[in-house]
Amino acid sequence: MSKQRTWPRHVAWSVLGLGLLGLLAWALLPSPVPVNAARVTVGPFTDSVIEEGRTRLRDTWNVSAPIAGYLQRVTLEVGDSVEEGQTLFRLEPSPAPALDVRTRQQAEDNLQAAQARLQAAQANLDTARADQRFAEAEYERYRQLHLRNLISTAELEQRQNQRDRLRALASSAASGVEVARFEVESARALLAVASGQRSEADQPLLQVRAPVSGLVLSRHRCCEGSVSAGDPILELGSLDDLEIQVDLLSMDAVRLRPGMSVNITGWGGEPLKGKVRRIAPSGFTRTSALGVDEQRVPVSVDFSRQLDLATLGLGSGFRVDAEFLIWTADEVLQIPTSALFRHQGGWTVFVIEESRASRRTVELGRRQGLVSQVLAGLDQGELVIIHPGDRVAEGVKVVVDE
Structure with missing residues (x-):
């Protein structure tokens, strides 16, 4: 009968102590930092400026x-x-203004006075015409007597002078009658206006x-x-003169050129096409909703083709969104803009290599909103960290959140 072998007590305590030290070392090891990541891709890229605009009629x-x-x-x-x-x-x-009581009474008196002057002028005319007729007859008798040498030439000329003078007086009296008649008509017209109503x-x-x-x-x-x-x-x-005016920031307006393509959206229908017609040579200051003074430049956009705007429902003063296409390409190496940060004066990203963060400087091209063009420093398919936090540093072990 064999005896069961037993370990010495000090050996057992040594093994237990080594196990506890191993567990403690494993617990103190840094855990991988969870990060979000995105692939470096190649695809279409558009460099554009989007701004709200208003339709208007050119003329x-x-x-x-x-x-x-x-x-x-x-x-x-x-x-x-x-x-x-x-x-x-x-x-x-x-319409003539209404007459008050006093003015109306004056108008009635003026009418009566004008009528009286007309009667006097008519009487003067009758008298002048009677004297003219008598002078005409006297001149004719004296002319006959002069033909028979019964009177002198001086007496005939005296009668002729008297005839001409009375003719002139009759003509003047006739003019006086016309003047008096016009005065009566004027006074009667003024009196006829009593309430200011149109005739x-x-x-x-x-x-x-x-x-x-x-x-x-x-x-x-x-x-x-x-x-x-x-x-x-x-x-x-005329709706044929409809165009779009967009007030762009001056830093965006300098990138535009006449004839550039424009995508027109946000008006309530299918996207439309347009082109830049004119960029104003002078800008103006506009205060934004945040209270910041901005320099804006008016840009005029024409529709690329003749549209039945009445059928579409577009009119003057309608709101639209205009996207100015500055540059486009089909195959561009690009990354999310959120992966970029500044380091030692250059643009840098964290690339995941063998589950660790590796800092890498990149050369950028155009930037458009959420994506940026990469000219050098990255290859297609590489994994970059987006929104790197303070815990991400060179060589830090990371794990990608799913």
Whole structure:
């Protein structure tokens, strides 16, 4: 019968101590840092500028009242089509102001005085014509006597002079009658205006016609009433002149050139195509929603092809999103912009090599929002860390979160 072999007590304690030291060393080892990663890919790349814009009409026509007068009701409404030469609205003479009691009494007195002057002028005319007839007859008798040498030539000339003088007096008296008659008519017209109402008789009308064919964009006056010369009445325009104005930051506007392609979205329908027509040579200052002064430059965009804008529903003053395509390519090496950070004055990324973070400097090309073009420093398929935190450093072991 064999005896069971037993270990010495000090050996058992030694083995137990080594095990505990191993567990402690394993517990103190640094654990891998969890990170998010993305692949370096090759694909289409677009360098563009996106900004909100507004549609507008390149040319509009403001039709105003050419003279002061009384505007008849404007029947045209916003959106109505008009043809060149079509009557837009009509003007008639302004109504005379109403007369108060005192002014009316003065007008009645003026009318009576004018009528009295007319009667006096008529009486003067009758007297002058009677004297003229008598002088004509006297001259004719003296002329017959002169032919028979019964009177001298001086007496005949005296009668002729008297005849001519009375003729002139009769003509002057006739003019006085005409003047008095006009005064009566003027006084009667002034007295006829008692309440300021327009006369029911036909008034001469001024018809203002459309300078061009198009649509009524706005109506400043609709109801009848007095207007002054130059008062705006209607605004006309044609949807064929529709364009887009985008106020870009000056740092983006300098990258544009006339003729560049523009994608038009965000207006409520399918994307449309456009092109840059004009970049304004001067900018302006606009305060942003955050209270920052920004230098903006107006950029005009034309639609690339003729569109039936009325069918599409687009009009003046509509909001759109304009994407200016500065540069595009089909095969571009690119990484997420969130993987980049600055190190010693250059752009750097962390590349995962054998489960460890390796710092690498890269050369960048164009940057567009969430992605950036890589010119050198990375190869397709490599894994880069995005949003590296403070725990990520050179040589640190990492694990990619799924």
